[in-house]
Amino acid sequence: xxxxxxxxxxxxxxxxKYWQTWTxxxxxxxxxxxxxxxxxxxxxxxxxxxxxxNAPDVSKVLMDKLLDQSKLFMRxxxxxxxxxxxxxxxxxxxxxxDTVQKTFANPFTGFIANxxxxxxxxxxxxxxxxxxxxxxxxxxxxxxxxxxxxLFNIPHEQVKDKLQQxxxxxxxxxxxxxxxxxxxxxxxxxxxxxxxRDYMQFFSSLGIKSAERxxxxxxxxxxxxxxxxxxxxxxxxxxxxxxxxxxxxxxTPEYAMLYGRLINSLMAFKHRMxxxxxxxxxxxxxxxxxxxxxxxxxxxxxxxxxxxLRHDLETLRELVATLNIxxxxxxxxxxxxxxxxx
Amino acid sequence: xxxxxxxxxxxxxxxxxxxxxxxxGMENLLNAKPIDTGVSPKEAVYxxxxxxxxxxxxxxxxxxxxxxxxxxxxxxxxxxxxxxQEDRSTVKGLLATGQDVYLIDWGYPDxxxxxxxxxxxxxxYIDRCVDYICHTHNLPSLNILGxxxxxxxxxxxxxxxxxxxxxxxxxxxxxxxxxxxDMLSAWxxxxxxxxxxxxxxxxxxxxxxxxxxxxxxxxxxxxxxxxMVDLLDDESKVQNxxxxxxxxxxxxxxxxxxxRQFIQDFYQNNKLILGTLTIGxxxxxxxxxxxxxxxxxxxxxxLVPPVASQALKNKTSSADYTELAFPGGHIGIYVxxxxxxxxxxxxxxxxxxxS
Numbered sequence: 001x002x003x004x005x006x007x008x009x010x011x012x013x014x015x016x017k018y019w020q021t022w023t024x025x026x027x028x029x030x031x032x033x034x035x036x037x038x039x040x041x042x043x044x045x046x047x048x049x050x051x052x053x054n055a056p057d058v059s060k061v062l063m064d065k066l067l068d069q070s071k072l073f074m075r076x077x078x079x080x081x082x083x084x085x086x087x088x089x090x091x092x093x094x095x096x097x098d099t100v101q102k103t104f105a106n107p108f109t110g111f112i113a114n115x116x117x118x119x120x121x122x123x124x125x126x127x128x129x130x131x132x133x134x135x136x137x138x139x140x141x142x143x144x145x146x147x148x149x150x151l152f153n154i155p156h157e158q159v160k161d162k163l164q165q166x167x168x169x170x171x172x173x174x175x176x177x178x179x180x181x182x183x184x185x186x187x188x189x190x191x192x193x194x195x196x197r198d199y200m201q202f203f204s205s206l207g208i209k210s211a212e213r214x215x216x217x218x219x220x221x222x223x224x225x226x227x228x229x230x231x232x233x234x235x236x237x238x239x240x241x242x243x244x245x246x247x248x249x250x251x252t253p254e255y256a257m258l259y260g261r262l263i264n265s266l267m268a269f270k271h272r273m274x275x276x277x278x279x280x281x282x283x284x285x286x287x288x289x290x291x292x293x294x295x296x297x298x299x300x301x302x303x304x305x306x307x308x309l310r311h312d313l314e315t316l317r318e319l320v321a322t323l324n325i326x327x328x329x330x331x332x333x334x335x336x337x338x339x340x341x342x
Numbered sequence: 343x344x345x346x347x348x349x350x351x352x353x354x355x356x357x358x359x360x361x362x363x364x365x366x367g368m369e370n371l372l373n374a375k376p377i378d379t380g381v382s383p384k385e386a387v388y389x390x391x392x393x394x395x396x397x398x399x400x401x402x403x404x405x406x407x408x409x410x411x412x413x414x415x416x417x418x419x420x421x422x423x424x425x426x427q428e429d430r431s432t433v434k435g436l437l438a439t440g441q442d443v444y445l446i447d448w449g450y451p452d453x454x455x456x457x458x459x460x461x462x463x464x465x466x467y468i469d470r471c472v473d474y475i476c477h478t479h480n481l482p483s484l485n486i487l488g489x490x491x492x493x494x495x496x497x498x499x500x501x502x503x504x505x506x507x508x509x510x511x512x513x514x515x516x517x518x519x520x521x522x523x524d525m526l527s528a529w530x531x532x533x534x535x536x537x538x539x540x541x542x543x544x545x546x547x548x549x550x551x552x553x554x555x556x557x558x559x560x561x562x563x564x565x566x567x568x569x570m571v572d573l574l575d576d577e578s579k580v581q582n583x584x585x586x587x588x589x590x591x592x593x594x595x596x597x598x599x600x601x602r603q604f605i606q607d608f609y610q611n612n613k614l615i616l617g618t619l620t621i622g623x624x625x626x627x628x629x630x631x632x633x634x635x636x637x638x639x640x641x642x643x644x645l646v647p648p649v650a651s652q653a654l655k656n657k658t659s660s661a662d663y664t665e666l667a668f669p670g671g672h673i674g675i676y677v678x679x680x681x682x683x684x685x686x687x688x689x690x691x692x693x694x695x696x697s
Binding site for chain 1 (some may be wrong): 344345346347348352353356357360364367368371372374376453454456457458462466470523525528529530531532533534537538540541542543552556558559560561563564565567568570571574583584587591
């Protein structure tokens with residue numbers, strides 16, 4: 001029996017056959033004019049479910065990333081060639097680029113992952129440009145008490161005016177300071193959400209530019225007489241166009257401002273939340289973050305001084321030892337001189 | 343007509359090939375062994391707080407040089423990048439040239455360490471490590487190899503404690519933090535660092551990771567994994583890839599006060615190159631550096647643009663300043679085969695001539 005995590009080669013063989021069957025279905029689907037579902041993608045999802053649960057920790061994250069990105073590659077390939085005719089696939093590329101530009105031109109129908117209005121085609125197409133945004137959301141979730149998605153999902157556009165009205169109302173009664181703090185928290189949340197939308201808007205404009213760059217690069221290839229002969233070449237070209245546009249645009253002062261606003265608004269929200277939590281802890285007579293910081297600062301200062309004093313003490317010890325040796329040598333020399341004189 | 347000529351049958355074959363490689367690769371991933379990093383034998387010779395100073399064992403039949411070499415790595419990421427695997431190890435390459443190699447491992451700061459300042463790192467930890475090594479070898483000075491941010495710290499250290507540094511090597515080290523190609527610098531200019539540090543205490547490694555990956559998001563979080571599918575059938579390559587992934591995402595949190603000063607003084611106000619930097623109570627003047635300096639930079643570095651490192655030229659008072667340009671990236675300079683062949687031996691040779 002082969003040494004597999006499942007202890008059974010038959011199981012692995014069965015999985016392999018299962019995968020092969022899905023692959024065959026994918027092949028068939030690709031030859032259809034308008035495949036109803038993405039068989040490749042479905043196969044990967046099932047493959048993921050079957051394998052990653054039992055994968056060693058060291059591989060689990062990588063497997064997830066490989067499968068996610070493979071799915072993305074397949075989605076893009078599917079979109080590139082969705083309406084290909086039987087002889088050549090170049091004709092539909094123009095259509096694809098047009099659709100990309102149209103879709104990015106109206107990002108809020110397609111770019112936001114949880115929008116109900118988006119079509120499946122748009123979602124797949126846009127998934128690639130969701131990468132930077134998705135990376136950010138993961139970070140926010142890992143940093144926040146409230147998951148990033150929750151922050152993102154605060155109702156905003158629809159009830160913006162009403163909310164602002166409520167938030168502008170002064171606090172009343174014994175709890176007026178508390179009310180003000182919660183109002184400020186919500187205000188910071190809305191501010192963050194608004195900045196996040198600007199951030200996404202920025203990326204959607206990059207999607208349009210990438211499609212334009214792709215057109216240009218394809219045209220350059222055409223002039224040179226080169227052709228793209230594989231899905232991977234096309235994918236690599238698309239990545240390269242997106243990366244080039246991204247690199248150009250994120251070096252602009254506009255993006256630097258936006259980046260600063262995004263980080264600052266998230267931090268302002270978290271800062272307000274920390275203050276509220278601290279005050280609640282204070283009322284329970286429990287140690288607060290602010291108090292801990294004060295203690296940590298004082299402790300570090302004391303440790304710094306201790307280390308400096310210890311260093312000085314060591315230097316003095318060495319100096320005394322050196323002086324003692326010198327003194328002993330002088331005594332010995334004097335004694336020797338005295339003996340010689342006598 | 344666009345220059346795309348992919349026939350459906352060819353496309354199907356390509357996708358089948360991709361799927362098969364992926365499925366075979368998954369099997370290799372299922373059987374992946376635990377990742378080992380830091381391959382060269384070493385021993386911990388000095389500890390202080392979370393810092394550990396390691397001394398590497400000499401290679402058999404390679405006589406040790408008299409002057410020891412201290413590697414000062416960046417506070418971001420982990421120093422085992424310098425000794426990643428048997429055939430990709432800067433440390434091993436240095437040992438092969440007879441260097442007596444020491445390395446500072448900063449550890450993982452937690453919230454209790456948030457008050458640690460750059461002064462503590464430079465005039466505290468680094469200085470005490472240098473003292474320990476000099477005392478052990480009964481020498482007045484040693485050689486320093488500063489890597490990335492560790493190079494910046496080493497420059498500050500050498501400017502303040504020049505008598506203890508015989509030779510200084512800086513590797514992919516930012517000196518001018520406001521060069522036009524510096525994406526990181528452009529991004530942090532409008533960041534409210536005080537708000538960040540006051541809110542979070544320490545700055546989480548995940549946030550730094552996100553920033554680094556955001557420099558090339560499509561290549562570093564997308565295309566890289568698609569390219570990896572081609573290598574998944576080779577177990578050793580899978581293992582190497584996993585090792586690199588582990589390093590990339592193994593980012594320690596940054597002590598808040600250090601992060602505050604590093605971003606404000608270096609990135610936002612570019613004080614090191616302007617000569618207005620103060621560490622603790624000491625002014626840092628690069629002109630105070632008089633020892634021989636070897637400045638190595640990577641020509642395709644997306645984190646520290648070459649020009650950010652080249653700025654060191656003419657800023658020190660060293661009469662013996664050398665530059666080495668490596669045709670590769672920020673990571674390749676430690677782990678690529680070319681680096682093993684060209685960079686590490688060059689450092690060893692440069693040091694041996696001067697030690």
